Amino acid sequence: MVMTENLSEKIFKPQYDYPETSSLIKRIDSSNGSSTSPFDGEIDSKWYRIINPILWYWRGLPKLEIEAVLSQIAISTKRHTDDKWLDTVIGYQPGNWIYEFLNQAAKWQAKIDAVDQTNLSEEAKNNLHQDYLIASEYASIASYPHFKNDELALYAQTCAYQAYMKALEYSPYTTKQIEFKVENRSIKTILHLPQNCDGVCPVVLVCNALGNLQIDYYRYFSEYLAPQGFAMLTVDLPTVGFSRNFVLTQNSSQIHQAIIEQLATVPWIDSNRVIVAGFRFGSHIATRLAYLMPNKIKGLFNFTPFVHQIFVDKTLQQNLPNCYKDMLACRLGLTSVSNQQLAAELNYFSLKNQGLLTRSCPVPIMNIIFEDDKLSNLTEAKLIQSSKQSKIVTIAKTPLQKSLQNALTQSVKWMESIL
Structure with a gap:
């Protein structure tokens, strides 16, 4: 993964020729499933992605900022891949999930760039450490659910790692x-x-x-x-x-x-x-x-x-949210997925079936x-x-x-x- 220039040095120009994340895995069977847990986040049929603000707050992101970014995505009237999902604005432009979260990361990068980094005090170093971590987390969320064939998400991952490595330079x-x-x-x-x-x-x-x-x-x-x-x-x-x-x-x-x-x-x-x-x-x-x-x-x-259970229980698998099924398909190297195919693939993952348990x-x-x-x-x-x-x-x-x-x-x- 090649590191690129600072986020603030990248001009966030709208571009419309990128496929939107939710369209990258072809779903033979669709689902409004809710089989997850509070740890995974909030299941809301209005979103393709699984929204997890509590975990994001725990990682250090400001609550009001997260809500503001989600609101920017939710109010967009731009063309969507699926009108029932708020986070499926097509193209790298305002309202698009990756655009909005990367734009928020860039704002934190701009704040960092404004700091005179000569003769820094320990407090100033700690502040830079925290600010870089926040920029990194925003870029990580921009990349979520981290599909391998998602060009914009791969760029967001690079930005996330770049900011994280800078954060570690100021870490105790x-x-x-x-x-x-x-x-x-x-x-x-x-x-x-x-x-x-x-x-x-x-x-x-x-x-x-x-x-x-x-x-x-x-x-x-x-x-x-x-x-x-x-x-x-x-x-x-x-x-x-x-x-x-x-x-x-x-x-x-x-x-x-x-x-x-x-x-x-x-x-x-x-x-x-x-x-x-x-x-x-x-x-x-x-x-x-x-x-x-x-x-x-x-x-x-x-x-x-x-x-074991998630790998063998077909009813549980079918009731997974679309985004979760797509993540599984992507990790398995599949570009399309049906309930039947997913069940066949996952059955081999059961550690009980593998004889270990x-x-x-x-x-x-x-x-x-x-x-x-x-x-x-x-x-x-x-x-x-x-x-x-x-x-x-x-x-x-x-x-x-x-x-x-x-x-x-x-x-x-x-x-x-x-x-």
Whole structure:
């Protein structure tokens, strides 16, 4: 992924020859489904994308600004790919999702550019750090749902990574960009190191949710992992970001397995103290890693695990929102998708069908689930049994912000306990 010029140096000229995101995956079957959880966001039939303002606020974006950007999109009278969806304005112009969120990122970049960056105080450095993170998050949202064949979204991803790398220059933490070899190709990852780490420190390998970039987890590191001395290593899912040249297969952990095999070559971390953390769909990857590489992994933490039900329950699959089905199709390398085809493809992903969940996992496991989560429930969590230690924590769905904070706090305490 080639970095480009600063956002403020890019002239945001309207262009009308770009296909709109919602038209990139051909849907044989359409759905107004609502099978998600509060963690995924708000399901509203007026939007193609799954709107998740609570998570966006948690990542540090100003509430009023988010509402203003969404309002700009909602009031647009420009031509849409589908009139029932507010966020499907055709072309790179006002009202288009990517345009509006990238434009907001550019405003923060302009604020940064106005700062005299000579002889900066610590407070000024921290302000620049936070402002770059905000610009990065806006660009990340612009790219969502991160389709590989979405040219504008790919540009937004580049902008998001560029701003994130600038944010890390002003971070109180040391970070390293590390390349690992996967099938004779290079994968770029980002290693975040805590302060006051004597020699080498334990590392948490983050396995992303389906709709995230690897740069979306900074707050988890800075507020939860780093204070307890944990490093964090992030890597993109197949077809996304720095992993966009890979396609998601039933061997979902392919990239992460290769990375773990090479961790001993990374001088800042203890490759004998590795914990894998799977968020939503990423739990499929994390759980496979724990079963297949128990001698290299000390613990498995899953945040609302996906290991069986969503991959075999056709009714549940059919009731997924269109955007979620399209994300699955894109990650699988499909340009069109029907309910029947999706069911056939996903069936191979069930870790129960793959034979892994028929035995106990030889590493300690912690699973966190939310109340009324249609995609990840207690039954799903209980499928992942450990021969050493199994812990399941159920988090109340309201208030969501407090519940999320509680869940992440408990995850780090558990990690400390197993090490």
